[in-house]
Every structure is written in C-alpha cells, then in structure tokens.
Amino acid sequence: MGQPDTSYRALAKLGGILRDFTADEGPAPTPGKVFVDLGVAVERARVQNPWFTREEVLHALRHWGKVLQEESLLQWFSAYPGNPGKSATVALIMAGNVPLVGFHDLVSVLMTGHRALVKTASSDSVLLPAMRDVLVSFDPGLSGRIAFETGTLSGFDAVIATGSNNTSRYFDYYFGGHPHIIRKNRNSVGILTGNEGVAELEGLADDIFRYFGMGCRSVSKIYVPEGYDFDGLFNAFFRHKHRIDHHKYANNYDYNKAVYLMSGAPMLDNGFLLVKEDGGLGSPIGTLFYETYSSPEALREHLAGLSEDLQCIVGPKDIPGAIPFGASQQPALDAYADNVDTVAFLQSVTADQSVP
The missing domain is CATH 3.40.309.10 (Aldehyde Dehydrogenase; Chain A, domain 2)
Incomplete structure (x- = not known):
C-alpha cells in the first residue's frame, strides 16, 4: 500500500469545510473568515465568468466536499506504490470551461509530493486560489508547493495541460521535451x-x-x-x-x-x-x-x-465502460480524464527529466 503525501490531511479538512459551506440541510455554518472568503470567491467567479452561476459553482464545491475525505483519499492511494523520494515541479495548465475543472490535477500533484506551478484559465482564476488559501490555513507548508503564474511558465520538470484539439498542437510543440500529459477535446x-x-x-x-x-x-x-x-x-x-x-x-x-x-x-x-x-x-x-x-x-x-x-x-450496465445515469459530473478520485492515470504519471516524474 502506497502512502500519500501528508497533504492529504489538509485536503480532507478542506473537504469538511466544503461540505459545511454547501450543506442544504442542518444548521448554517458558523460565520468565519473561511466561509466569508469562500462566499466572496463564489461571487467573484460568477462576475468573472457568467457561465459560473452560483448553482454551478456550488455543485462543483459540493462534489469536492464529498470526495475529499480522509478515508477516500487513503483508499484511492492504496492502489499505488510509494511516492518518489525527490519531488518535482509540475506545471498545470488549466482549462476554464467548468468550475474547478483542473482541481483534480492539483490534488494529484500534492498527493504525490510534488510542487504545482499553476496557470489558470482567464475564465477561472478565482476558485483555485481560494482552495489554496484554505489548504494553507490548515498546512502552512503548502504555501511553498502551490504557486500561480500569469506569465510564461518556466522552471518546471513535467507538464499536465488541458485544452482543445487546436491548443494541444501548441502544447506538444512547447512542452514535448518534458514528461507530459496533454489533453484534447473529448x-x-x-x-x-x-x-x-x-x-x-x-x-x-x-x-x-x-x-x-x-x-x-x-x-x-x-x-x-x-x-x-x-x-x-x-x-x-x-x-x-x-x-x-x-x-x-x-x-x-x-x-x-x-x-x-x-x-x-x-x-x-x-x-x-x-x-x-x-x-x-x-x-x-x-x-x-x-x-x-x-x-x-x-x-x-x-x-x-x-x-x-x-x-x-x-447508460446501462451491459454497455462496456458505462457509468450510471446522473454520475457523469460526480467522478470518483480514480476516474481520470482521457483514461490516463494521472497519479501513475506523477509517481514516475522526478526533477530534471526534460530533454535537452
């Protein structure tokens, strides 16, 4: 059984915050800075991107509150060997089509002990920093492992980039010399x-x-x-x-x-x-x-x-690979985009693997 990075504890605490913040029933969460800040982030995300209505953002937060539980995180990682001893810096180029669409990549980077250099989409640049702030409040050491970049990316060892069929060609050109996962339209x-x-x-x-x-x-x-x-x-x-x-x-x-x-x-x-x-x-x-x-x-x-x-x-169970109706936007932690195992990839990454 592989042991995840200790950041799983902060991730599980973030999950608890999100469950309280998005709760439909029961007493409202006690007002506090973290809930105020999350509320501000939800509103700022809506203003930045009109497609990110409160309903849609809360659905994304509710989903992450459901999956970010200590037992789920440990069970997810139990299928993998231990993390590499030497951590690397992984550049994450995020899409911006749905709220927190790249958060799974960030969680995977943290769980494998690496550092994340994140380039958010201009249409979704509010929610991920808000998640980082909550994580850092539980584990201050994570402040040095999650960085955001608005300009040109540099100083990274591997890349996970999500975009369209058109942008994937540029990603291949610019990042082909590094270990990478490049996702296209599906x-x-x-x-x-x-x-x-x-x-x-x-x-x-x-x-x-x-x-x-x-x-x-x-x-x-x-x-x-x-x-x-x-x-x-x-x-x-x-x-x-x-x-x-x-x-x-x-x-x-x-x-x-x-x-x-x-x-x-x-x-x-x-x-x-x-x-x-x-x-x-x-x-x-x-x-x-x-x-x-x-x-x-x-x-x-x-x-x-x-x-x-x-x-x-x-669809129905007799269709190979089918998932139940209503489950497409509630993926499990091991439901990897494009069926490429992100954790296995990240566990193979070490510093200075780029091709000269």
Missing part, C-alpha cells in the same frame, strides 16, 4: 434503451444540463433505439427549463435554432433545448444531438470505434 454520450425509469431519465438530464453542457463529461449526444419515444425524456428535462433564463445560454439556443430553421434541418424543440439528429459528437450549447441504433451489437461496435473521442458513456 465528449460524452448517453445510451438509452427505452426501458429507463423516471429517476434514470432525470439523472441523464442532469448529465446533459449541468455546467450548461460545457464540460467534457457533459453528455452532448444520446443514442436511442429506432422508433424511440422522446416524451418521457422531455418530461425529465422540464426541471431544467430555468436554463433558458440565463442570457448567454438563451443567446446560444436562439442562434442555433435560427441556423437550423434556415437550413431546414429537422429538430425537436421544447423551448429550452434543441434535440437534433446528427452524426457528430460535440453539440452546440442549447442543443443535444441524437442518433438511432438498430441493435445493441451494432451500437457497441460503433462506440468501440469512438474510444479516443469519448470521455464518458452514461
């Missing part, structure tokens, strides 16, 4: 058989609408059997109708609807989501793609050919 899909219950359909609706569909774990397309009746699914969507009240979401919905109408593309429209038959994977904001399948065997073969493009498959 999408997630949902699989329906027509036998789903209300709870499963509502879970899928959460997977679709959470973070306005902007995450790589957001379901952007569903596969349905030929002749599928969408009524039950549309009923499950209804509790997300408030999304259309968000001006940026509404603008995207209206724009895409106009484009589809002008092109004569058939679509289903419930007033806040467009459902369009399409062979693509990545649907625009306010739109959900769907495709029909003729048999489960044909579907499995089709999905196997998309393995390099998919982040998650949400």
